[in-house]
Amino acid sequence: MAPFEKYYPESQTAAPGIAAVKEGLTKKVFEESDGAVVYRGERDGLHTRVFLTSNGLATYETKDLGVAMQKWEDYQFDRSLVVTANDITEYMKVVMAALSHFHPQIAERSTHLTHGMIRLAGGAKMSSRKGNILRAVDVLEAATTANQELSGKPQPEVVLAAIKYAFLKQRLGGDIVYDPDESVSLTGSSGPYLQYAHARARSILAKSKTKLQRSHDLQPDERRLLRQLADYNRVVAEAVTELAPHRICTYLYELSQVFNRFYENNTVVGDEREAARLALVQEYADTLKRGLSVLGIAAPDRI
Secondary structure, three states: OOOOOOOHHHHHHHHHHHHHHHHHHHHHEEEEEEEEEEEEEHHHHHOOEEEEEOOEEEOOOHHHHHHHHHHHHHHHOOOOEEEHHHHHHHHHHHHHHHHHHOHHHHOOOEEEEEOOOOOOOOOOOOOOOOOOOOOHHHHHHHHEEEEEEHHHOOOOOHHHHHHHHHHHHOOOOEEEEOHHHHHHOOOOOHHHHHHHHHHHHHHHHOOOOOOOOOOOOOOOOHHHHHHHHHOOHHHHHHHHHOOOOOHHHHHHHHHHHHHHHOOOOOOOOOOOOOHHHHHHHOOOOOOOHHHHHHHOOOOOOOO
């Protein structure tokens, strides 16, 4: 997973945001109210929010304007995705509505996505407002403990795969119930299971010295596997268009199930069709690796 390219601290976003609000005030985008500067969202079917306090201080709304403008100045983006918790949906609608009056291009190219809260299996919902925040380190510790109990050894790549996949396989928007034991399991729809599936395919390839050879004369199980493999590009394209990474998770798990049925019913190494079947195993392993890479999950050759 690539590191963050740039950070925008509030200390740097407040000033351009304040300047934008003051300019918007002269253009009647904003108006004064009891000494403060507000945006009357009711005209857009929204609600009124304060952008500058009566003391002239920038609110979060103004700082978010500053972030949007600084990102535009830095990247001239085709699309900007702003990801927040569900509880500030209406807040962001007002911010984007205000932005559209003086920077319509930025507003048009910005998309607000929301997510729910994380719950531990059997536990209460975690809320930042209530102060009982479930920290990232808490999730990491829970997954690490569950993995250690299962494998008996530290496996940081497996732990990260477990957490990432457990979150990404959920449709964006709702709360997530995180079960550490389920997430590290080597059975069912989990990141470690797909890592194991990839390692297993690489192991099959390593057992043979036969040269791979693609064949157009396929048997039913081979054709079924190839048809599933051919769906990869379509699924990824749909996931990108719909901003739905869970589609890739579902596809990779279903692909592994199709391969399992193929492998249970068809000998690969030592069969007269070894060369053709090895080519399918190679394509399967490569597809798993590409898909996991899209999800930011490592695909080790051994686990």
